[in-house]
Amino acid sequence: MKYKRLLLKLSGESLMGEKQYGIDPAMLEQYALEIKKVHEMGTQIAIVIGGGNIFRGVQAEKAGIDRVQGDYMGMLATVINAMALQSALEKNGMYTRLMSGIKMEQVCEPFIRRRAVRHLEKNRIVIFGAGIGNPYFTTDSTASLRAIEVEADVVLKGTRVDGVYTADPEKDPTATRYDKISFQEVFEKNLNVMDMTAFTLCHENNLPIIVFDMNKQGNLLKLAQGEDVGTLITA
Template identity: 55%
Template sequence: MYKRVLLKISGEALAAGSGFGIDAIFIHKVAEEIADVHALGCEIAIVVGGGNFFRGVAQQAIDMDRVAADHMGMLSTVINSIALQDAIEKRGLFCRVMSAIEMHQVAEPYIRRKAMRHLEKGRIVIFAAGTGNPYFSTDTAASLRAMEIKADILLKATSVDGIYSADPKRDPKAVRYETISYDQILRANLKVMDTTAVSLCRDNNMPMMVFSMREQGNITRVVAGEPLGTLVTP
């Protein structure tokens, strides 16, 4: 259904419930799903968070300068990106990590035209180090990169099966939305993404699908057009 997608995966998801680090079994399952999406003929770019190692707004950074803490968070995303690249390449696919912070020994510098060329050649591209700027989350980086590479849709893989009116883990009466607009998310202050990312998608007409990645095969199903999760429209 989609020719080119950008997949956003949280760092916490790669920890697979352990809270810290990378779960080796789970990251290979994710790589397998990405390979399945690639086999459909879909061009796929990925943004990975770094919350399984360090978050600039987390408790452990409470006494740190925000800029320094955010730079540490960006480096965490590079660790996750290299780990995911390794798992994907073990599937026999070509994968490139492009970092917003230059570190030539471990990743290519992010250059938009080069990223699009990689995608056109059938390579999987992982965008690391967020936007390269403090105060911007990896959600904002995913929104920005999705628009820069002209993705058809932004796919946000989470631990829940869509967007709810409240936290479903705390409120049993929470209702899941089939579709919702960015304006509704902002008005209701739903914690789907930070407001910068939501506004960026809204202002540039970028659709987004929020779905659970806990069930094997969900990424492939979403790309194939199955109605999973919540569709967010401008």
């Protein structure tokens, strides 16, 4: 396996599957089986998942909700998704730990860096919920920060598209995909990969990012084995 320890970033919207809202059990099962294939090969896995299928903090302002209040609501949505994913992983025979940026002892552990690393060393899958516990930070930023803190080798961003394109491939049929691109080129071309805080964190800490299609079966295992899947962003 190419990576000893990786952080997988999943969007909350991906859990909707064919639904318009909420969690599709079929998607949970699919993701759990994909993660299991990699875990069984000995790779240590940390996961950050968004909450956009339930609530997005940035949408709260449009509804007249205070932005800070909305962001905390969004953090709680990520915990719901994390609990659902944890259940699916454990149902498929994996040991997991859910760690939260907000204290809620009856549901999950508080995030403590050394404890998170120890869980990974014991081959438990660690899911980070509730963002970093502060408003105004996205789950992309959480993924970058947690990956740096637990010394992951790479951030794998699972999306609906198979990499980074010159333009939005769902809107522009002439858009072409990059196999590999540098952090500097992404800045210069103003490509939409992650929010700027998350992207800068990875750039400054020389942490590579791979953007790939998580919904295509086998992609996660191929990446973990070092095959060229999606777009690699590196220094």
